[in-house]
Amino acid sequence: MNKWTDIANCIKWSDRVVIMTHTNMDGDAIGSALALCHALRRMGKRCVILIEDDIPGYLKFMHDHSGHEGDPFFVRSMPFDPELALVVDCGDSGRIEKRLEVFQSCRTKICVDHHMQVGSFADHSVIDPKASATGLLVYELINELGVEIDKEIAEDLYVAILTDTGCFKYSNTTAECHLVTAQLYAYGIDHERLATLIYDTLDMAQIKLEAAIVDWMEVFADGRAVISYVTQEKLRELGAAYDMTGGCIDVLRKISGVEVCAFLKEHEDGSFKLSLRSKGDADVNRVAVKLGGGGHIKASGATLQLPLNEALARTKAGIEEELALSPVSCR
Amino acid sequence: MNKWTDIANCIKWSDRVVIMTHTNMDGDAIGSALALCHALRRMGKRCVILIEDDIPGYLKFMHDHSGHEGDPFFVRSMPFDPELALVVDCGDSGRIEKRLEVFQSCRTKICVDHHMQVGSFADHSVIDPKASATGLLVYELINELGVEIDKEIAEDLYVAILTDTGCFKYSNTTAECHLVTAQLYAYGIDHERLATLIYDTLDMAQIKLEAAIVDWMEVFADGRAVISYVTQEKLRELGAAYDMTGGCIDVLRKISGVEVCAFLKEHEDGSFKLSLRSKGDADVNRVAVKLGGGGHIKASGATLQLPLNEALARTKAGIEEELALSPVSCR
Numbered sequence: 001m002n003k004w005t006d007i008a009n010c011i012k013w014s015d016r017v018v019i020m021t022h023t024n025m026d027g028d029a030i031g032s033a034l035a036l037c038h039a040l041r042r043m044g045k046r047c048v049i050l051i052e053d054d055i056p057g058y059l060k061f062m063h064d065h066s067g068h069e070g071d072p073f074f075v076r077s078m079p080f081d082p083e084l085a086l087v088v089d090c091g092d093s094g095r096i097e098k099r100l101e102v103f104q105s106c107r108t109k110i111c112v113d114h115h116m117q118v119g120s121f122a123d124h125s126v127i128d129p130k131a132s133a134t135g136l137l138v139y140e141l142i143n144e145l146g147v148e149i150d151k152e153i154a155e156d157l158y159v160a161i162l163t164d165t166g167c168f169k170y171s172n173t174t175a176e177c178h179l180v181t182a183q184l185y186a187y188g189i190d191h192e193r194l195a196t197l198i199y200d201t202l203d204m205a206q207i208k209l210e211a212a213i214v215d216w217m218e219v220f221a222d223g224r225a226v227i228s229y230v231t232q233e234k235l236r237e238l239g240a241a242y243d244m245t246g247g248c249i250d251v252l253r254k255i256s257g258v259e260v261c262a263f264l265k266e267h268e269d270g271s272f273k274l275s276l277r278s279k280g281d282a283d284v285n286r287v288a289v290k291l292g293g294g295g296h297i298k299a300s301g302a303t304l305q306l307p308l309n310e311a312l313a314r315t316k317a318g319i320e321e322e323l324a325l326s327p328v329s330c331r
Numbered sequence: 332m333n334k335w336t337d338i339a340n341c342i343k344w345s346d347r348v349v350i351m352t353h354t355n356m357d358g359d360a361i362g363s364a365l366a367l368c369h370a371l372r373r374m375g376k377r378c379v380i381l382i383e384d385d386i387p388g389y390l391k392f393m394h395d396h397s398g399h400e401g402d403p404f405f406v407r408s409m410p411f412d413p414e415l416a417l418v419v420d421c422g423d424s425g426r427i428e429k430r431l432e433v434f435q436s437c438r439t440k441i442c443v444d445h446h447m448q449v450g451s452f453a454d455h456s457v458i459d460p461k462a463s464a465t466g467l468l469v470y471e472l473i474n475e476l477g478v479e480i481d482k483e484i485a486e487d488l489y490v491a492i493l494t495d496t497g498c499f500k501y502s503n504t505t506a507e508c509h510l511v512t513a514q515l516y517a518y519g520i521d522h523e524r525l526a527t528l529i530y531d532t533l534d535m536a537q538i539k540l541e542a543a544i545v546d547w548m549e550v551f552a553d554g555r556a557v558i559s560y561v562t563q564e565k566l567r568e569l570g571a572a573y574d575m576t577g578g579c580i581d582v583l584r585k586i587s588g589v590e591v592c593a594f595l596k597e598h599e600d601g602s603f604k605l606s607l608r609s610k611g612d613a614d615v616n617r618v619a620v621k622l623g624g625g626g627h628i629k630a631s632g633a634t635l636q637l638p639l640n641e642a643l644a645r646t647k648a649g650i651e652e653e654l655a656l657s658p659v660s661c662r
Binding site: 215219 | 517585587
């Protein structure tokens, strides 16, 4: 008996399995789901991954790992009645949205996740917030199931670990991430190709957008803060999609000596989504709360129903007020 | 007896040691030299690292690892007569330049390196081109010497491995890199701080330079190639130093679907340094050779004694000629 025994038994006794993960999928969600789907098919199960939103552009290549034409891994409606639901990288039934009915129709419900959560919506769960990525938990489960890992499964798990640790750079990276990665190398993964596709490949429009963000950037508060923005009109001019704006705040975050970064992007309805980041002692949660939003000390956000100039001015005033409370902390 | 026995014995029998590495130092050179210098001082040796050029900006923080005020690790002239010379990450006596006299004055000469080389200039060498970083070899040597690894030594070795594998992304990354990194975590290294300093911290001038490179970029050859440039005047306007131009070709390299990237930067004498990269089948060595330079199929360069417009035109013509020989290879 170990923490996986119940879950492994449920899987062994089920023939028809649906895998789900959270909407707004990331590399850990997709990699964990694909690795598990591969493994279960290797065990002779009928198994698909039920999704409802699109795979994000930078992970589109993961479709290569998606089985044969006639038997796709990702489906938007169930081709069979599942007995078992396996929810990975998602501990909140709210994040399986329209798929809740399929989930609830299953005789057995399992959750494997590394996010903090209150309570559980599954019959059997392994929730380990200390795991850097759900992919590490899925690796344990696949080993417990006795499935021989092949290159495809190993590459899916590698993408899960790589992306949730920010290419082994985030503070959540552990010795275990590196140990498991070393083991995955033994299956012949094309690690350079995967890392290049994920981290060193940008659409022309994306690279122009990021350059434009820097051109439009304003430095203020005696050089302690920067702010930039993008409007729907500018996105159209650059040929850039809205989902390319996700990394813009990180471009600003890289500038050395800057304590607070702010980025405003216009929604289609004309409101602005504000993202705030603090690299020093400043509490950007306080700034966000004053603007009607919230979040954490180091990362927060708000939605501003204001014209661009006013949104910029209000954000700058809030940041200046916050920075006035703390001495320079980031030089 | 193993490959380290002779070298370990030479170190044990020497009291005064000078460590050297190649000029134009990178993270593997500095990290390997510092780790070894720490270890030898822990053994009670007098030991310094003799350098002749500056530590590059993005690695300046490594000075934190450089011992006490009165006893610096990095020196530009020897404070004692060394018996033993340890050359790391450098297999070519030409790259220790002005320090050759000090090197030759030593009774014993040792080389630890992972570059390919013909012949050897040392009494004892460990040259392993299969090692991803010299830091991995130094890790073996320190273990052989029986020195207990501490946080500082571990952080120096981490930087060596991290930088020579491009944050574990390059094709030279091996399972061993990840295994050794997992072991280094046990010494409490602040891996997030080091990775952020090296990969996610850019000077304001650098980030403006990289944005400008994208603004000035021209797409040609039916979208198969891009070219950009920077002049001395533009560098002055941006407040950017010449050594910040090193990463500019990599900015262009990230653009998806582009097969050949070219970057021209003006030297102080008005000539242009051309860098060429191929991501597909095109042979940029042939392009460089026609322009009076050379290199490899995937990476080459030349120096052009031409005004900017002519340098751009000649480079574009050369690339178009090369691309006409091969079908689209990178979409």
